[in-house]
Amino acid sequence: xxxxxxxxxxxxxxxxxxxxxxxxxxxxxxxxxxxxxxxxxxxxxxxxxxxxxxxxxxxxxxxxxxxxxxxxxxxxxxxxxxxxxxxxxxxxxxxxxxxxxxxxxxxxxxxxxxxxxxxxxxxxxxxxxxxxxxxxxxxxxxxxxxxxxxxxxxxxxxxxxxxxxxxxxxxxxxxxxxxxxxxxxxxxxxxxxxxxxxxxxxxxxxxxxxxxxxxxxxxxxxxxxxxxxxxxxxxxxxxxxxxxxxxxxxxxxxxxxxxxxxxxxxxxxxxxxxxxxxxxxxxxxxxxxxxxxxxxxxxxxxxxxxxxxxxxxxxxxxxxxxxxxxxxxxxxxxxxxxxxxxxxxxxx
Amino acid sequence: xxxxxxxxxxxxxxxxxxxxxxxxxxxxxxxxxxxxxxxxxxxxxxxxxxxxxxxxxxxxxxxxxxxxxxxxxxxxxxxxxxxxxxxxxxxxxxxxxxxxxxxxxxxxxxxxxxxxxxxxxxxxxxxxxxxxxxxxxxxxxxxxxxxxxxxxxxxxxxxxxxxxxxxxxxxxxxxxxxxxxxxxxxxxxxxxxxxxxxxxxxxxxxxxxxxxxxxxxxxxxxxxxxxxxxxxxxxxxxxxxxxxxxxxxxxxxxxxxxxxxxxxxxxxxxxxxxxxxxxxxxxxxxxxxxxxxxxxxxxxxxx
Numbered sequence: 001x002x003x004x005x006x007x008x009x010x011x012x013x014x015x016x017x018x019x020x021x022x023x024x025x026x027x028x029x030x031x032x033x034x035x036x037x038x039x040x041x042x043x044x045x046x047x048x049x050x051x052x053x054x055x056x057x058x059x060x061x062x063x064x065x066x067x068x069x070x071x072x073x074x075x076x077x078x079x080x081x082x083x084x085x086x087x088x089x090x091x092x093x094x095x096x097x098x099x100x101x102x103x104x105x106x107x108x109x110x111x112x113x114x115x116x117x118x119x120x121x122x123x124x125x126x127x128x129x130x131x132x133x134x135x136x137x138x139x140x141x142x143x144x145x146x147x148x149x150x151x152x153x154x155x156x157x158x159x160x161x162x163x164x165x166x167x168x169x170x171x172x173x174x175x176x177x178x179x180x181x182x183x184x185x186x187x188x189x190x191x192x193x194x195x196x197x198x199x200x201x202x203x204x205x206x207x208x209x210x211x212x213x214x215x216x217x218x219x220x221x222x223x224x225x226x227x228x229x230x231x232x233x234x235x236x237x238x239x240x241x242x243x244x245x246x247x248x249x250x251x252x253x254x255x256x257x258x259x260x261x262x263x264x265x266x267x268x269x270x271x272x273x274x275x276x277x278x279x280x281x282x283x284x285x286x287x288x289x290x291x292x293x294x295x296x297x298x299x300x301x302x303x304x305x306x307x308x309x310x311x312x313x314x315x316x317x318x319x320x321x322x323x324x325x326x327x328x329x330x331x332x333x334x335x336x337x338x339x340x341x342x343x344x345x346x347x348x
Numbered sequence: 349x350x351x352x353x354x355x356x357x358x359x360x361x362x363x364x365x366x367x368x369x370x371x372x373x374x375x376x377x378x379x380x381x382x383x384x385x386x387x388x389x390x391x392x393x394x395x396x397x398x399x400x401x402x403x404x405x406x407x408x409x410x411x412x413x414x415x416x417x418x419x420x421x422x423x424x425x426x427x428x429x430x431x432x433x434x435x436x437x438x439x440x441x442x443x444x445x446x447x448x449x450x451x452x453x454x455x456x457x458x459x460x461x462x463x464x465x466x467x468x469x470x471x472x473x474x475x476x477x478x479x480x481x482x483x484x485x486x487x488x489x490x491x492x493x494x495x496x497x498x499x500x501x502x503x504x505x506x507x508x509x510x511x512x513x514x515x516x517x518x519x520x521x522x523x524x525x526x527x528x529x530x531x532x533x534x535x536x537x538x539x540x541x542x543x544x545x546x547x548x549x550x551x552x553x554x555x556x557x558x559x560x561x562x563x564x565x566x567x568x569x570x571x572x573x574x575x576x577x578x579x580x581x582x583x584x585x586x587x588x589x590x591x592x593x594x595x596x597x598x599x600x601x602x603x604x605x606x607x608x609x610x611x612x613x614x615x616x617x618x619x620x621x622x623x624x625x626x627x628x629x630x631x632x633x634x635x636x637x638x639x640x641x642x643x644x645x646x647x648x649x650x651x
Contacts, residue, residue, distance in 0.1 A: 077440050079384070079447060123626055129439045130382030133447075134577045135626070141574060142619040149612060257570055261451050264444060297455040304451030311444040312433050 036185045043174040052245070055177045057286045059241045060266065062184040064278035064285075066234035067263035069191050072273030073200070074227045075207040077129075079260045080136025083143050084113045084232045086255035088239030090147050093249075096163040097152065103175055105163075106240035110183065113236025114229050121228045125221060137257065144255030158250030161243055176244040183241065187234040188279075194230070195275065199223060207273070265303050268310040271317030280319055350608065353486045358604035360488070362579075362597030363496030364561060368554040368572050369579035369592040370502055371547030376580065377589065378523045378543040379435065384446040386551055386576060388453040388569030393419055393552030394468070394559040395461055401471055408468040409475075412556050416549050423548025427541040435540075450569060457566035467563040468556070476560070495557045502550055503593050509546075510589075519543055575599060578622040 043051050063085070070076045091112045095105035120139060127135040148156040164172055194200050203223050205213035214220045243249050266285045271277025292299040310317060316324065372386050383389075393415060400411040430449065434441040469476040469491070478490035510516035521529040522539040530536055558564050558572065583595025599618050606617025 077443050130443050133443050145616045297459045300455040301452050304448045307448035308445050311441050315437050
C-alpha cells in the first residue's frame with residue numbers, strides 16, 4: 001500500500017522505480033479491449049450454440065468477478081449473493097409484467113438490485129467475517145421466501161419471461177448475448193477502474209488490515225459499502241441474464257445457495273484477490289460443467305473437494321501461483337517496485 | 349389460549365434450535381470460526397443413526413450411543429486435518445473450506461442414501477404420539493419435552509465442563525488468548541480439536557432430534573445451519589453459551605407464532621426476528637451483559 005504513489009504515474013523511491021504499466025500489461029489491457037470488441041461480432045459469424053455457450057460463460061465470469069470484488073478486495077466472504085441473482089431475475093419479470101420491454105427490464109432490474117442493496121448494506125455490514133457470510137445468506141433466504149408468496153410472480157411454482165417470446169429465437173439469442181456481453185464488460189471494467197482508483201488502494205488496505213486502514217484515515221465502511229452495492233448490481237445483472245438464457249425460473253433454484261458454491265469455486269480456483277483469477281476460474285468451471293455437468297452429485301462432490309483443496313493448499317489460486325512464480329501481471333491494477341537491475345520485479 | 353399453546357410449543361421447539369446452536373457457539377467461542385458444514389454434520393449424524401436402525405434394527409435413541417463416539421472422532425479429525433490448517437491462513441479460509449465440506453457432505457449423502465425424505469419418529473414407539481393434554485387447546489408432546497430436556501442437560505453439561513474441569517479451563521484460556529495460553533503450556537491445537545469433537549457430537553444429538561421431531565434429507569443441513577446461526581446471533585453472538593439456548597427459544601417462539609398467523613410465515617418470521625435483532629443497537633439479547641464483563645464460565649471472547 002504505497003499511498004504516496006497514487007498521485008503521480010511513475011514516482012520514484014531511492015534506487016527503485018515504481019511501475020504500474022509494463023509492456024506486457026499494456027499489451028494485455030489493449031488485447032482485453034480488442035477481445036471485447038471481437039466478442040461483439042461472434043453472433044454475426046458463429047452459430048447459435050456458440051452464442052449460447054458464450055452467454056453462459058460470460059454470466060459465470062460476471063458472477064465470479066463480483067464475488068471476488070467483495071471477498072478479494074474488501075475481505076467480505078458472502079454466501080448470500082444469490083439474493084441479488086434471484087432478485088435480478090424476478091425484478092426483470094416484474095418490470096416486464098408492467099409493460100417494460102424485457103431487455104430494458106433487465107437493465108432496470110440491475111439498477112433495482114443496486115438500490116435494494118443500499119438499505120440492506122446497513123444491516124449486513126454490521127457483520128464481520130463468518131457472520132457476514134451467513135448474515136447475507138439469511139437475507140437471501142428471506143427474500144426467496146418472500147418472493148415465493150407473490151402470486152403475480154408465479155409464487156413457489158415459478159414463472160417465465162413470456163414477453164421474450166415476442167422476439168424470434170435468433171434475435172432473442174443475439175440480443176441476450178449482446179446485453180450479457182455489455183453488462184459483463186461494464187462490471188469488469190468498473191472493477192478494473194475501481195481498483196486503480198484511490199478507493200482501490202484503500203479497499204485493499206481494508207482487506208489486509210481493517211484496523212490499521214481505519215487508523216490512517218481510510219473510510220472502511222464506505223469502501224465496503226461501495227463494493228457491496230457494486231456486487232449486488234452485478235449479481236442482479238447475472239440473475240437477469242440467467243433468466244434470459246433459461247427463460248423459466250422458480251424461487252428455490254434461482255435463490256439457491258449453489259450459486260454461491262459456484263462463485264466460491266471459480267474464485268478460489270482462479271485466484272482470490274487477483275483481477276485475472278476469477279475470469280480464469282469461470283473458464284475452468286465452464287469446461288467442467290460442459291464435461292461433468294450431467295453427473296449430478298459426483299460433479300458437485302468434485303467441486304466441493306477441489307474448493308477445500310484450494311482453500312487449504314493453494315489459497316491464492318492458480319493465478320496467484322502464476323503471479324508469485326513469474327511476477328507476471330496481465331492487467332495493471334497494482335504497482336510494481338523495480339530495482340534498477342531489471343530482473344527483480346516485486347509486487348508491493 | 350391458542351397463543352399460550354404457541355408460546356409453549358415455541359419454547360419447546362427452541363430446545364431443538366438450542367442443541368443445534370450449541371456446537372456452533374462453542375466452536376465460535378473457542379476458535380472464532382463458524383463451521384458452515386455444521387448443519388450437514390448434524391444430518392450426517394442422523395443418517396448414521398438411520399443406518400443402524402436399517403441394518404440392525406437399533407432403536408434411534410439407543411443408536412445414538414455408538415454413533416456419538418464415531419462423531420467425536422470425526423470432529424477431532426475434522427479439526428486436525430482440515431480446520432487447523434485453514435486457521436493458519438486467516439479467518440476467511442475456514443469459511444471457504446467448511447463451505448466446500450458442506451457441499452461434499454450433502455452430495456455424498458445423496459449418493460449413498462438417495463434424496464428421499466426420511467424420519468425416525470415412527471421408530472421410537474409411543475414416544476412420538478405421547479402427550480400430556482393440559483386442556484383442549486394445550487397439549488405438550490413427550491418428544492418435544494424430551495428434546496428440550498436434552499437441550500438443558502447439554503448446555504448445563506458444557507457449562508460444567510468449562511467451569512469445573514481442567515480441560516474446560518484450558519479451553520477457556522485458549523479462547524481468551526491462544527498465544528498466552530500456549531505460553532503456560534496449553535496445546536491450543538489439541539484444545540481446538542477437542543472443542544470441535546464436542547461440537548460435532550452435540551450436533552449429532554441435534555441431528556437425532558431433527559430426525560425424531562420432523563424429517564430430514566441429504567440437503568437439510570443448510571437450513572439447520574441457518575437456524576443455529578440465527579439462534580446464536582439472537583442470543584448475542586459470542587457473549588454467552590446460554591445465550592444460544594435463549595436465542596433458540598426466541599427463534600422457536602417466533603416461528604410458531606408466525607405459523608399461527610399463516611403456516612407459510614413460520615420460517616420467514618424467524619428470519620425477520622433475526623434481522624430485527626441485528627438492526628437493534630445492542631445486536632443480541634445478551635451482549636449488554638458481556639459488555640459489563642459478566643463472562644464467568646463462558647468460553648467466549650467479546651466481538
